Amino acid sequence: KQEVTQIPAALSVPEGENLVLNCSFTDSAIYNLQWFRQDPGKGLTSLLLIQSSQREQTSGRLNASLDKSSGRSTLYIAASQPGDSATYLCAVTAGNNRKLIWGLGTSLAVNP
Amino acid sequence: ETGVTQSPTHLIKTRGQQVTLRCSSQSGHNTVSWYQQALGQGPQFIFQYYREEENGRGNFPPRFSGLQFPNYSSELNVNALELDDSALYLCASSLGLEAFFGQGTRLTVV
Numbered sequence: 001k002q003e004v005t006q007i008p009a010a011l012s013v014p015e016g017e018n019l020v021l022n023c024s025f026t027d028s029a030i031y032n033l034q035w036f037r038q039d040p041g042k043g044l045t046s047l048l049l050i051q052s053s054q055r056e057q058t059s060g061r062l063n064a065s066l067d068k069s070s071g072r073s074t075l076y077i078a079a080s081q082p083g084d085s086a087t088y089l090c091a092v093t094a095g096n097n098r099k100l101i102w103g104l105g106t107s108l109a110v111n112p
Numbered sequence: 113e114t115g116v117t118q119s120p121t122h123l124i125k126t127r128g129q130q131v132t133l134r135c136s137s138q139s140g141h142n143t144v145s146w147y148q149q150a151l152g153q154g155p156q157f158i159f160q161y162y163r164e165e166e167n168g169r170g171n172f173p174p175r176f177s178g179l180q181f182p183n184y185s186s187e188l189n190v191n192a193l194e195l196d197d198s199a200l201y202l203c204a205s206s207l208g209l210e211a212f213f214g215q216g217t218r219l220t221v222v
Contacts, residue, residue: 004154031209032209032210034210034211036213041200041218042215042216043118043200043202043213043214043215043216044155044202044213044216045213046210046211046212046213049210051209089154089155091154091155093209093211095168096168097160097162097167097168098206098209099145099157099160099168099170100145100147100155100157100204100211101157102154102155102156103154104152104153104154105154
């Protein structure tokens with residue numbers, strides 16, 4: 001059974017720091033891995049999608065890597081800003097019906 | 113904007129009532145998936161519809177049911193509401209392997 005774990009559960013950093021969020025999954029048979037952002041009480045905003053054949057994706061200050069064989073992904077946020085404060089969720093697409101299987105998220109607070 | 117629209121955005125229902133949530137998928141997307149996200153938790157897969165047929169179901173009781181229409185929009189119906197059904201309900205549409213989410217419907221059962 002595929003399980004997704006995110007570490008740390010919560011993170012508080014001063015503005016300007018570079019930071020790394022971690023995601024691990026137990027079964028390497030995935031189609032892709034997505035990172036999402038969720039603001040309190042809101043829906044999901046897709047940040048980056050990495051196909052199973054890819055190693056990384058970049059968008060602005062965000063860089064996500066994927067090591068499928070070890071079941072790990074990292075989301076790197078450069079020069080963090082208070083506006084980056086949110087919960088970051090990772091999810092893998094797996095199974096016959098290609099459903100998303102989610103971690104519990106990392107709650108990030110970037111302090112001015 | 114993902115092009116996925118959910119309605120209503122917020123809803124309050126009484127225990128035992130029935131509720132219908134709606135989702136308009138992105139144009140051309142033939143697959144719709146529904147997820148339940150309880151407070152402080154990650155989303156949980158409810159079910160998926162592909163071309164109007166159910167294409168997989170998570171660990172939810174039969175009182176959670178759905179429909180997909182010929183235009184690929186979808187409904188989630190929940191009967192006999194329980195307090196624990198209070199959650200954010202998320203709809204995602206896809207054509208390939210990338211899912212696009214609506215902003216969700218916040219359901220509160222009192």
